[in-house]
Amino acid sequence: MTPSSGVSAEKAERIPPRARILAVARELFYRDGIRAVGVDAIAEAAGTNKMTLYRHFASKDELVADYLRESARLATAGRDRLEAEHPGDPLAQLRGWLARMAERLANADERGCPLVNAAVELPEKTHPARRVIEEFKTAERAWLVRVCRASGLREPELLADELHLLLEGARVTAQSVGRDGLGERVMRMCDALITAHAEKR
């Protein structure tokens, strides 16, 4: 057992402790659940200790909020990347987003949207995570509406809601029942919805 022994992220590297802690927290919180992971475990897995953790995060609740902010940032960056990959082609952006979601559904490590899971785990309305969750989900839906509208599809708000709810449902269903062929089925449903909103009247 070497002196610097972390669980999955042994970082004796030059990455500052705050980033190491946040990376490890993201992994453990997502995989095992927020309430199931103690700050001790995070600190140890990050190759540091609880004191250093509390020098960078005021409390576990704040660490959780930062974990969710980071997750939201990554998701937003992914959407930005899609826009860069398909400039001026909102329909391709939309399909790319759906395809990525479908891929995730087949992944065995997939445990749904980290922010949705946090909302389930942390019902307290005063928890600092609540704001982050609400803002992220609102932005996500707004992006979908924008892309649907830019694609010239009829009733973009309705379509965005249909797609969004369908995907959210699929991501929790993957956790509760299973994911056999779920990705393909969902993709077909989404395609049908898009087609319906393209043809409509």
Add this chain to the structure above:
Amino acid sequence: MTPSSGVSAEKAERIPPRARILAVARELFYRDGIRAVGVDAIAEAAGTNKMTLYRHFASKDELVADYLRESARLATAGRDRLEAEHPGDPLAQLRGWLARMAERLANADERGCPLVNAAVELPEKTHPARRVIEEFKTAERAWLVRVCRASGLREPELLADELHLLLEGARVTAQSVGRDGLGERVMRMCDALITAHAEKR
């Protein structure tokens, strides 16, 4: 402070302790989350103590599994009631089920499906709750397929999945973003889906 002081369910009544414990567990686990509620809190709120609780439940995990079995039983009973209310009219049963779900979405106490929430909170594959969750969700989907097929709708499996995923998505979205008008929107989407599967060539 009377000697028998529970939180929300003061039962000095003639209800046996096991039932009291299960009722209180259902309320607290659902409202606050499974990991957030200790066995002490449940015993106290049920007007009893931890010893009596452990005389009826082998462990907290088993209590959780029983809580989920009870929730599943209630949901199944609700579907049976629908069949009794609309005998031989599967379409009315389906619409009744959807209407009930939409009602729930507007309720401020709604915290989604207890079994889905448990799946999010308890990722361990070996947890006794896992079996209960999977069996319930499989049965729920099977009921939907059966009703859709009996209603003479085209592609009943596909329609059942569409409705199921949409509803699951709505129930988690109510927790993470909000429920303003969500029930009505979802009902409209479901109606459109049913119509589409009724007309379909």
Add this chain to the structure above:
DNA sequence: CCGTTGTGGTACTGACCGGTAACACCTGTA
């Protein structure tokens, strides 16, 4: 050279966790 800053290590607090032992009690029954 000194002092500052960030980090790691250890030990600790007080509360709570799930789970158990031992005993008093109450109620029904024979």
Add this chain to the structure above:
DNA sequence: TACAGGTGTTACCGGTCAGTACCACAACGG
């Protein structure tokens, strides 16, 4: 009356929780 089973009460176990005090050390810049 006497026994028995289910229940309530208290105290306890070892472990873990979030959070903190204190000190040692290493790197830095003057």
